[in-house]
Amino acid sequence: MSKLKILMVCLTLLLVAAVLPALGSDWPQFQKDQVHSGITGDSAPITAPNLTISWVNDTVIPADRMAGIDASPIVYNGSVYAVTSEGKLFKYSLDGTAAGGNWPVSFVTNPNDWDFQLATPAACNGYIYVLDSGSPYRTVPHDDLYAINADTGVIVDRVNITDYNYTQFNTPITCSCDGKHILFGSMNITTNYTTWVTSYLDGDYYCYNITDVSNIIPSWSPHHSSNGYYWAGAAVIGDYAVFGNESGGLVSINYTGSVVDEVDASDVYGFDVGSIRSSVTYSNETVISDDETGRIYFTSYNSSVNGSCYALGFNATTGHFITADNCSRFIGYSTSTPAYYNGRIYVGSSNGLYCLNATTLLPIWPTPTSVGVVQSSPAISTFYGLGNEYIYVTTNSLLGGIYCVNSSGDVVWNGTSTYYDNDEYASLSLAGAAISGGRVFYGNDEGVLHGRANYTLYDFSVGASVDKWAYKYQVNPNPPNTNVEPNIEFTTGEYANIAADDGIYASHETTTENYSAAHRFVFKIDDNEKPWITAINVAWNGKAWHDTGDPGATLYIWNGTGYEELDDDANSQDEFWLIGEKTSNISNYIDSSNNVTILVVQNDKDDGEDERSHIWTDYVKLVATP
Template sequence: MKKIIRSVLLLVLSLTVLLIPALAADWPQFLGDPGAQGVSDGHSAVSGADLMLRWEKNTGNTWDDVPGTPIVMGDFVYYYSSQYLRKLDLATGEEVKTARIYGEPVNQFFIDIAFGDGMIFVPCQVNNLDDGTGVNGCFFRVFDADTLEQLYVTESIATGQMQSPVMYHNGYFVTGTYGRNGVYACFTAKDEDTARGDEVKKAEWIVESDSKYGFSFNGAAFVGKHCYFGCGSTLYVVDYKTGDTRTFDIGEGYAIKSTITYSAETERLYVASNHPTDGASIFSYALTAAGMPDPTTALEWVSHTKGGGTQSTPVVHNGRLYIGGGGYTMGSAEPFHVIDAETMKEIYSVPILTKGSAGISTAYATDENGQMIYLYLVPYAPKDETVSQMWILTDRQGQTKPEYEIVDGIGRRQYCSQSVIVAKDGSLIWYNDAGRIYCYENAANMEPGIFRDTKNHWAKDQIALLAGEDILNGTGDGYFSPETKVTRSQFVQMLSKFSGEDCSAYTTDEFADVGSGDWYAPAVAWAVEHGITTGSGNGLFSPNAPITRQDMAVMLQRYVEKVAKEELPQENAILEFTDASSIAVYAKDAVAAMQTAGIINGISDGGSYRFAPEAQATRAQAASMIAGLYHVLYGQD
């Protein structure tokens, strides 16, 4: 008997994309969370050296066995292959549950499943199970995501193949069919009869294609009450609850062959298509109050690639748009492009031929590294008869030329039309036509909070503590750079984050060398407001000057007195540093207080200790001192 109350997995999909959500922790449908499409904050591998195969599943050896596009929810991976919906443990690859989809092999391409409201939606080309439903083809089987028990099926909506991604939104799910007389259909997700699993749900609405080819790769975007999807040169705008349909023509000869994207960041709709004569095209539109594309706001990017075109879906992040081509079956010469999402001007291109859309990790993005992100792409065709590849791209604010690493020997040699999932644990998941689904993990993630260059460092534990509390970050590429000097601005930033206070509203005009737009300006203003710093003299703060060890001690003491409002304990006897005479008068009390509290111990020098007050502090030393204060104030190491 079917469960009446179904377990809901960790993520409930956002009800609207009108507000910018937190980055996706799961990947519930094609390109992940609709509100942060293609973007994850998983700590994925930043180089080929860190890519390590976690598991690989062989799903069969024929075209009928090629797996469908996987999704990731919570600790599980879901995908279709070899007549079954399969649920795998993300950490181990162990198959924990299966559900039968077909009674015998079916050659169905691009089985894009989706998750929503605790359910898995599986598009089915034919019905060759003796299930008593009377449904023939082009329908859905819907399963409980926890148990994989079938909840219901839908009516047949057409003939042909269900090649468009299944998209879930706010209690509804949609997809389109490919082939003559193709349609786009919408269903409510709610299980109307919880006592049976063979009920047949009717479509809420069906839209017929204006193109003889129907819908292929044409996923939908949801904005407010409207659902947007395309076919040929027609963009359909449908009230997803009522089915009220309007159309918008992007131009004669254009062909939309990918998913529509809406960016809450730019508040614009992006429609990728093939240009009538000149490669790939993307139109960008603002929307009217009625939800229609406003033609007066239209901006177009054209690739001008001879023989080009795209089946890829635009991914928009931090003001930049990323799009691939069509692989070797369409747009064979189309590279991967990086475009300004506001102006629709090309920034640069990358010479990879891929059908996939960008899978992006923002885990290592900081103000210091220009919000650098990592993008993962797999070429449509293997390099040669023996070598498969993954491309790891980096991009950041202001970058105008491609930066990438080509990693050979990733997966098995075969064609691949897929995008790479960046899971919440940093693993990368995709399939290719070798009949295999892959999960590669980040070898640098073996120990939480430990960076690639701190695994054996004396300050490893202190750095891990502060990184885990988001008091400090790495320097990019999985590195912490413990021996790099700390600047004055970086140290006050660490202290402001240590306080836990939101400093974003703080401003100051105290210093001529601190501008309101500088990334460290709020932290400096916070430090001035709380009496932690008065600058370096002559109306300057010297934000980029390395901070000395004695100045760190002074700032820490002022933090204790003026922010924490605590008294430091006297844990240790007073230690006479051999270079005590070199400590500035203004810093002597602070150094003594930090030493007797056990926050600093000095530098061993034979049988004695020195403090090195004028020495420029390293990132490791700064972390050690702040972690020591953390222990004193909060009783943690």
């Protein structure tokens, strides 16, 4: 298979994933994949997140709040992973539940060494690869690279890369599409603690073979740079790793370790590019000559206020830069990795969020969206259709937080970061976001990990209203043939009794022979949300029993022509849950008035004498997942 075909297989898999309405696909490394696309087909919140379902988790001790989470989180196999300044890897479920057992995993040899952890980890083949970024504060050399079992939290291998005390590993880890290699760079940094002046010296780029996770070995000798690498992650394009450095240089290296091409960006663009502190991203959709050619995109800065976004031709078959195909656009100080989608480049800077034409880099939005200082890289959901992408950026500015921007450049919603120590600067959010299954995840300097969601929760927490109703009390047959039985509406007091899962019930028993006790619930789905719903989850809590017959109850959902069973349980007089889900043919379950109808029926009939059918509802809810 040719190098180009190998590349196209990887990109095709990414595109297939992007068009499917997945319920929680992976975001396993920085900007999702080996070319740092930042694109997912998963949904994400496009209205202000539902705080009932969103969550925050505090991960660090108070002493380490200044740089708690400064690397992007990743999502792998239904879990969120984040590294903290204490040198720990945390694991949470998508709903924010902390993993137990070995989690969190400590990957710092000396716990007294306080480190900035800037390297976003990568997940591959069942393992999380983590770098101890290091800092000038560490007192002894220690292991730098760790392979951690993603399920158990067991460290299966640890590698000492260098014994030099002043080395920091501050680039994200890139895992190749074939799952055989990881790449990352280093920077040697010293600080004069009298003047607090930091000097950035040299550094190296590394490639390690992870085919045998218990024996991680170098793939080639480190590629040395006299200026080092800071935040500059490698894009893996076919057989080539492409990355920039502190002096504005770009290099393309073959997996054999040989340098294929190297350019000085300042020479290419005719001005002082300064430092490349973004990762490289790649798109093969912007073609200048043939199918073997695409473009790389990156940013730089050459002072505290100046910087640009760049496009440069790249031949994915030969690994060579095409310097004749180049353009740039001043955007201000930038460490943001550009994201390409549908002929556009989205990129952040000290001036805000830009949208540029991918061919010319001319602005599509006349002015950047003002969201504060964006050092992070845009994460983009394409779930809502072509031309309706939503862009998520975190801000490294006062109060930090996250912004959702639509493809027209309008801020749809924004949320500030949570902080606990009354220092608003601790809420800065430097690293950027990850998207999976309707949620967006990000951290802040205080070490708070956020999971924001716009799943809509329908329940009776504020009583009945125009979007929900409840009815009582008996039906025959079970289930009934129509979706309007039973048809006696709950009283105000009965609504109040099912407002929360608190052991207070709306209770009824039968009075007619051959009838079964029942409760019916109707929830009206928001019209704007209806087209995007990919799952309906229902949960009922209560008691259901018969004086002498079958205990328990059955949960149904109306499918347009009849009731479909979701769950049943033969519990007796103890409180229990009935839970069900629909993830296909969603339109069948939402009628023309946008109503979803739920029914719970006790499992046996009234015998016409003294043996009644009973149903007591404590709490019922419906969750619509966009």
